[in-house]
Amino acid sequence: MRIKKEKISTEYKMKYSIWYHVLPFLSIGLLIAVWYLGSSSNPMIFPTPNTVLRRMIELSQNKLSGYTLIGHMGVSLLRVAVSLGLAIIIGVPLGVLIGWSRGVRATIGAVFECIRPIPMLAWIPLMVMWFGIGEKSKIIMIFMAALMPIVVNSYTGIKMISPLYLDVGKMFNASTEWQLLRSIVLPAALPTIFAGIRNATSMALMVVLAAEMIAARAGLGFLINRGMEVFDVSLVMSGMVAIGVTGALVAVLTNFIERKLCPWNRSI
Amino acid sequence: MADKVKIKVDHLTKRFGDLLVLDDISFEVKKGEFICVVGPTGCGKTTFLNLLTRIYQPSSGELYIDEEPADPKKHNISFAFQEPSAMPWLTVEENLEFGLKIKKIPKEERKKRVDRILKLLGMENLRNAYPKQLSVSEEQRVIIGRAFSTYPDLLLMDEPYGQMDIKMRFYLEDEVLKLWKEFGSTVIFITHNIEEAIYLAERVLILSNKPAKIKENLEINLSRPRDVTSEEFIELRKYVTDQIKWW
Amino acid sequence: MEQKYLTRLKISNISKSFPNKEGKRELAVDNISLDVYDGEFLVLLGPGRCGKSVLLNMIAGLMKPDEGKVVLDGEEITKPNPQMGMVFQKTGLLPWLTVMDNITFGPRQRGESKKIYTERAQKYIDMVGLTGFEKSYPYQLSGGMKQRVGIARAYTNEPKILIMDEPFGALDAQTRYSMEQEVQNIVEKDRRTIIFVTNNIEEALMLGDRIILFTNYPARIKKIYDVNISKPRDTMDRTFLMLRKEISENTDLAL
Incomplete structure (x- = not known):
């Protein structure tokens, strides 16, 4: 029935x-x-929520390796922000170009298709060998991780535009390529581009931790790693909770920005 | 048998909170009769339909089939709505068989009925097609065929041809009449299109504005096939339109 | 009346074919010649997907004919031409723009002054009954309202010829009927040459001064009807019904 x-x-x-x-x-x-x-x-192996909370409060008041808990969060976030910013500045135009111009797609697009299947974490050893373990190498690693989803989504967003919108543009006086690109193609692709930025953000958060766990003197990954070295379980768990909180805050922030930038996209 | 009452709608009333939507509707449908229901926009036709399908329970009153309170478990009520609703993962044949399988009709009988419907619809060559491969009108025809093939006690149709152009509509209306005659089904057909109602129905029920009451019960005594350009037909159309005046 | 016979748009012997699944070329539009007169409401009527849209795209300059040409006021059309306005079947509203920004899209691209185009847009917004919705986004509007925006957008671009491509095809019957009334009202207030495409015989008869009936795929002209019934037309008028019957019998059924 x-x-x-x-x-x-x-x-x-x-x-x-x-x-x-x-x-x-x-x-x-x-x-x-x-x-x-x-x-x-066994409080030594698996501390209670209380213990972890108390540890987090203590970490926020007393510096560890030069930073409080908030400070470590800030260090990680700064790394993410710088790399993500670079990835957006370079990735969006690159993806748009690949999507819009057949020539660019034929040349650069293929290279990207080759590199894409290699998981980001597999790049880390190479980055360490080439660029060492300093700040530069971390930024490059995170940048690389964030770049891929941004380029791919920008490209897809452009490719997926309904031909109807292009016809609308042409019928309503958008006569040059630049006019079409600026007033039809970019706004139409914006939600997809933004979804790429959101993916890139979570990638960046993941890679910043991995990079910090390999070698760093500050950051949430460093905290977790330090906890592991001295078998301080509550420190490890404090770091984990802090990452969870950071991730949630970043998600709220990206959602907010997206809603401001794409108010017409009601699926958010 | 022709005069036997099949469906009895007895003082049907529906309220949503304080809002009275259907006000004391009573009528009877004889076995094998074709009834059309028309009414102004937003008069509660959909609520009326949902009461007949038993999606809503009436606030008071009852719907009887064969003198018993209607019960979906016992009685066979079939539907055809405006949006075609063939199962996309089944072929035309399997879609037609689907309703029969649910009714636990034996395989041999199922095959016989499916063949009969396909022949009546002239769609034997589309037997193995999937709904995606059909046009909208073809899919709608399959759905309507499916509804008839279960030999329903009551067949409810809600504007099945709402989106069609007249050329197509007349073709499909003739087809539905053919199926109706062939199967002797009892049909309640809801439409906003007065011309369609008068073309199809033996009797037209005109609903009033909200809260919906039965404003008039109009026998259509025109011989078939009906000529929509004939004087009598136009007269009837004008008369019903005046009763409704929805624009 | 003599003005009616001034030819605005001349379509001569255009044909268009596309490769089908087997790779062979299949005709979509077969050698159509047609004059569109100044100020007339011309309806192109054809069943289902009969190639009308292809014809329309060629008239609009969005597609190039294989053979023949389209000439507007003595000038051949080879690319999208702002002299032609278009109301799209699927509305084609840009979801990232508000109603007002959608409607003023054309003049903005052309670099017109804001004051002038806003004033004009407002006139048409009022005319199609969207006053108060200027700042809404398309997703906030019903199907009928979206197409009102589409109509206002086309008018605001001030085309010489307005093409409407099955504009009400996606609407339910009652909204469709009221939109047809609406179009009639607008046409009365702001007369332009209109090419209206539909597969709905009743709609064609409600609106058209002249109806071109096409065959089913490929599109050829089957018959031309002059509809000499005064507007607004009564769907229950006998002449209307007889003509409807005649056209219906002449139309190819596309099941």
Whole structure:
């Protein structure tokens, strides 16, 4: 028996909607409860949420290796911001060019298709050998990781534009290539480009940690690594929680920027 | 048997909170009758339909099929809506068979009915096509064929030809009449198109503005095939339009 | 009346073919010649996908004919021409622009002064009944309202000839009917030469001064009807119904 779905779902939603707000809190509560239960047996290997929280507060007040917890967060974020900025400045125009011009696509596009399947983490040893373990090498690593999704999405965004929009542009006086590119192609591709930037951000967060864990004197990856070296489990877990918080903050920020930049894209 | 009451709608009323949408609707449909329901825009036709399909429960009143309260488990109510809804992963043949399988009809009988429908529709050559390979009108025809093939106690159609041009519409309307005669189904056909209603129906139910009541129960005694340019036809059309005045 | 017979657009012997799945070329538009007169409401009527859109794209300059040519006021059309306005079937509103920015897109590209084009846009926004929605984005509008924006956008670009490509094909029957009334009102207030494409016989008869009936694929001219019924037209008028029947019988059924 076929029924009209939307009718049912509104009645259903009205009845059960309150659950949808309560359930997330319940499940998070459950997670913390399980953590408590699991951790109580051996505080040295699996500290309680309390211990980790206290450790984080302590880390925020006293410097470790020259930075407080917030300071380490800042160091990691700065690395991400610089590399991501560079990747956007270089990646978006490059992707747009590959998408828009057949000539560029034929030459550079192929190179990208070759490099793309190699996971970012596989590049790290090469980067360390070439550029050492200083700040420069970290920035380059993160930059490389962020560049790929940005180029690929910019390119895809341009390729996927409905021909209808191009016809609209042509019928309404956008007579030069530049006019079409600026007033039709770029805005039409913007949501896809932005999705690439979002992917790039999570890639960058991942790689910054990996890079910091290999060699660094500051940053969240350094904290975790230091914790591991001295078998300080609560330090490792503090670092992990801090990364979670950082990731969530960055996601909120990107969403905010995206909503400002693409107010017409209601899927966000 | 021709005069036996098949469907009885008895004082059907529906409220949403304080809002009265359907107000005490009563009518009977004889077995094998073709009824069209017309009414002004937003008069509650959809609510009416949803009551008949048992998606909504009436606030009061009841729908009887064969003198028993309608029960989807027991009675066979079929649908055809405006949007074609063939299962994309099944071929035309499998789509036609689908409804019959659910009704647990034996395989041999299923095959016989599917062949009969395909022949009536003249779509034997599209037997193995997938819905994606069909045009919108072909897909809609498959759906309507599917609805008839289950030998429903009641067949409900909600503007199945709403989007079609008249050339196509007349073709499909003739087809639906052919299926109806062939299968002797009891049909309630909801439409906003008065010409369509008068072309198809033995009886037209005119609903009033919200809250919907039955404003008139109009027998259409025109011989078939009906000529839409004939004086009587135009007269009837004008009359019904005056009753509705939705624009 | 004599003005009606001043030819604006001359389409002579145009044909267009495309490669089909087997790689052979298949005709979509077969040797069509047609004059479009100044100020007339011309309807191109044809079943389903009969190649009307291809013809239209050639008239608009979005596609080049294999043979023949399209001449507007003595000048051959070879590329998109701002003298031609277009209302697209799928509205083609740019989702990243507000209603106002969509409507003024054309004049902006042309570099017109903001004051002039905003004033003109507002006139057409008011005319199609979108006052108050200037700052809305397309996704906030219903199907009928979107196409109103499409119409206002085409008018604001001040074309000599306005092409409407099945503009109401995606709308439900009742919205469609009211949009047809709307178009009639606008045409009365702001007379332009209009080429209106549809597969809906009733719509063609409601709106057209002249109806060109096409065959099913490839598109050839089957018959030309002059509709001498005064507007606004009554769909239950006997003459209307007889003509509808005649056209219907002459139309190829595209199942």
